Amino acid sequence: MGHGHHIEIKQETFVIPARAKQFSMIFMVVGLILAGIGIAKIDKSAAGHDEHAKVEAKAEGHESHEAAKGHEEHTAAAEHHTEEHANVMTEKFGPRMEYHTIEHPWQTKIWANLLVAGYFFLMISLASMFWITIQYAANAGWSAAIKRIPEAMSTFIPVGFIVLLISVFIAKNDIYHWAHYEHLGLKPGQEGYDKVLDGKSGFLNSTMFFVFPIVLVTIWMILGRRLRNLSVQEDNGTKGDITFHTKSIRTSAIFAVIFGFTISFMAWFFIMSVDAHWYSTIFGVYNFITHWVTAITIIALLVAYLKSLGYLSIVSNEHIHDLGKFMFAFTIFWAYIWLSQYLLIWYAQIPEEMYYYQIRFEQYKANFLTNLVMNFCLPFALLLMRSAKRNRYVLGIVGTIMILGHYHDVWFMVFPGVFGPGMQVGFLEVGVFMFFAGLFLIWTLTALTKRGLIPVNHPFIEESAHHDVGV
Amino acid sequence: MGILDKKLSLRNRSKMLVGVWEDEDKLVEATSALVHDGIHIHDIYTPYPVHGLERIIGARRSRLARVAFLCGLVGFTLMTTMIWYMYVLDWPVNVGNKPVRFTPSWIPVMFEGTVLCTAYGMGFIFFWRNRLLMGVKNDLLDERQTDDRMVIAIECVDGMNESDVLNTMKSNGAVELRELNHGVQTTI
Numbered sequence: 212m213g214h215g216h217h218i219e220i221k222q223e224t225f226v227i228p229a230r231a232k233q234f235s236m237i238f239m240v241v242g243l244i245l246a247g248i249g250i251a252k253i254d255k256s257a258a259g260h261d262e263h264a265k266v267e268a269k270a271e272g273h274e275s276h277e278a279a280k281g282h283e284e285h286t287a288a289a290e291h292h293t294e295e296h297a298n299v300m301t302e303k304f305g306p307r308m309e310y311h312t313i314e315h316p317w318q319t320k321i322w323a324n325l326l327v328a329g330y331f332f333l334m335i336s337l338a339s340m341f342w343i344t345i346q347y348a349a350n351a352g353w354s355a356a357i358k359r360i361p362e363a364m365s366t367f368i369p370v371g372f373i374v375l376l377i378s379v380f381i382a383k384n385d386i387y388h389w390a391h392y393e394h395l396g397l398k399p400g401q402e403g404y405d406k407v408l409d410g411k412s413g414f415l416n417s418t419m420f421f422v423f424p425i426v427l428v429t430i431w432m433i434l435g436r437r438l439r440n441l442s443v444q445e446d447n448g449t450k451g452d453i454t455f456h457t458k459s460i461r462t463s464a465i466f467a468v469i470f471g472f473t474i475s476f477m478a479w480f481f482i483m484s485v486d487a488h489w490y491s492t493i494f495g496v497y498n499f500i501t502h503w504v505t506a507i508t509i510i511a512l513l514v515a516y517l518k519s520l521g522y523l524s525i526v527s528n529e530h531i532h533d534l535g536k537f538m539f540a541f542t543i544f545w546a547y548i549w550l551s552q553y554l555l556i557w558y559a560q561i562p563e564e565m566y567y568y569q570i571r572f573e574q575y576k577a578n579f580l581t582n583l584v585m586n587f588c589l590p591f592a593l594l595l596m597r598s599a600k601r602n603r604y605v606l607g608i609v610g611t612i613m614i615l616g617h618y619h620d621v622w623f624m625v626f627p628g629v630f631g632p633g634m635q636v637g638f639l640e641v642g643v644f645m646f647f648a649g650l651f652l653i654w655t656l657t658a659l660t661k662r663g664l665i666p667v668n669h670p671f672i673e674e675s676a677h678h679d680v681g682v
Numbered sequence: 683m684g685i686l687d688k689k690l691s692l693r694n695r696s697k698m699l700v701g702v703w704e705d706e707d708k709l710v711e712a713t714s715a716l717v718h719d720g721i722h723i724h725d726i727y728t729p730y731p732v733h734g735l736e737r738i739i740g741a742r743r744s745r746l747a748r749v750a751f752l753c754g755l756v757g758f759t760l761m762t763t764m765i766w767y768m769y770v771l772d773w774p775v776n777v778g779n780k781p782v783r784f785t786p787s788w789i790p791v792m793f794e795g796t797v798l799c800t801a802y803g804m805g806f807i808f809f810w811r812n813r814l815l816m817g818v819k820n821d822l823l824d825e826r827q828t829d830d831r832m833v834i835a836i837e838c839v840d841g842m843n844e845s846d847v848l849n850t851m852k853s854n855g856a857v858e859l860r861e862l863n864h865g866v867q868t869t870i
Contacts, residue, residue, distance in 0.1 A: 682736045682743045
């Protein structure tokens with residue numbers, strides 16, 4: 212655009228306000244205290260949860276299987292159907308093991324919480340990296356001014372990954388059924404042999420479980436670091452020099468392709484393998500979209516926050532409006548993917564697909580509905596109006612609901628699968644989330660101080676400063 | 683054409699001044715100059731959205747979003763009624779022992795119906811309001827206004843100095859100036 216008023220583009224240096232520091236410190240300390248209360252409150256006497264402990268002794272196949280899940284209520288028709296089908300399945304594949312003996316039940320609760328937190332924050336930092344790369348790959352101009360915020364968020368990748376790795380390294384055999392089974396080393400025909408797990412063991416084994424994600428995260432981190440370095444070099448270069456921009460586009464394209472094909476592995480290894488007998492082809496997409504919409508929400512909230520502090524002078528309500536549209540659009544997309552997974556499983560009524568939803572719907576109805584309300588119904592209704600998307604306070608409230616809702620979503624994917632019925636969000640969950648939220652916030656804000664807040668030599672920075680979505 | 687809002691038709695206007703531009707930037711400058719002089723601009727016709735114009739002439743926000751919402755609501759109601767009639771009232775079918783009442787399998791039908799009605803409704807109403815619907819005689823001020831030319835139309839009112847307006851348009855890069863009288867254009 213050659214017309215319109217002139218907007219001066221000048222570099223800004225971010226200094227973390229004392230209140231933000233205090234806020235995140237308080238968050239972390241309160242989180243630790245709450246987590247401590249949560250740990251103290253766990254019943255440590257239980258050597259294992261009776262209702263799902265002894266499923267492994269199952270030479271009788273479906274009798275003990277049914278006895279173990281006797282607490283679950285079915286409708287008469289569904290039970291009849293499921294039972295018949297279960298018999299067929301038992302003959303065909305051997306009896307299913309749903310839950311295994313957890314040797315360290317109360318420690319496992321802590322590690323599973325760390326698994327959820329590490330995975331959640333790793334995935335949102337990866338998603339923010341991906342956000343930058345698609346802006347480059349699509350030659351998007353409007354987002355140039357807010358590019359530094361996802362860049363700063365993506366520096367959290369190693370922290371989240373280390374937390375995730377520690378938790379699964381220590382508690383792998385208790386969290387993952389298949390890892391427990393792997394140690395038994397059963398051959399076909401032996402008692403307790405599980406055809407499904409044996410069939411998956413080529414992919415789902417301890418070597419792959421550690422090597423694959425480490426290799427993938429290393430590749431993503433190298434490409435992400437290169438992208439961030441190019442961004443700094445561009446700042447230090449001269450205006451009008453597009454060599455770094457061209458390199459960034461190339462790196463972004465490589466990252467986007469690799470990431471698109473491999474992000475599902477994270478979901479398969481760390482979350483889906485909790486329910487190792489389960490089949491769902493859309494689970495990787497579902498996990499990606501959960502974290503993608505959360506990452507966009509956090510970007511929007513951080514932009515609004517920096518704006519309220521007086522930074523990002525070239526960012527206007529137009530950018531915030533566009534981020535609000537992103538939040539709204541991907542909220543609907545999340546619901547679309549959620550329904551796609553649920554609907555097919557509901558319709559087909561195949562036991563080895565259905566038990567994932569059976570326990571979640573019958574034993575965790577409140578969580579099941581909360582998940583839908585927090586992640587779809589509320590954001591959809593509240594963000595529908597244009598004025599809502601342009602209002603920082605509305606975005607702040609809806610964004611907080613969405614972040615909490617999606618964290619709960621990840622918790623909900625893991626806990627019923629690991630522990631069976633009877634889990635609830637308590638002090639430990641809230642404490643762990645608060646601790647990592649505080650850490651993520653202070654980490655991101657610190658990363659923002661390391662470089663200028665505005666990519667002044669970005670070729671599209673003028674376009675971004677004049678961004679206008681119209682009346 | 684009784685189906686159209688009379689307000690939108692340019693054929694009933696007694697006298698209008700029409701300027702034609704080929705350059706986007708000059709058009710924006712001319713608009714700013716005219717608005718600065720206190721001239722009320724009837725409308726500007728451009729083949730593609732020109733950023734900033736709507737703010738300069740103080741255009742209201744389009745009501746197309748509300749139309750979209752209403753169309754969506756109509757589609758949603760229509761499809762819900764349809765599937766309820768088919769699936770519950772008229773011919774209940776036992777599919778895999780699923781209940782015969784509202785079930786998740788209705789959702790795709792309701793969703794697709796909503797999207798379909800929204801898209802078609804928005805499209806048709808947009809073209810209808812812009813007199814571009816098939817069968818409606820359009821009144822383009824310039825043959826090329828849907829291609830590469832931009833047109834400003836100003837209604838002559840009492841107390842308007844017409845020669846001043848024409849001069850402002852001319853000095854701001856208008857390639858052609860015309861006068862419109864009940865649908866008949868004469869080059870000035």
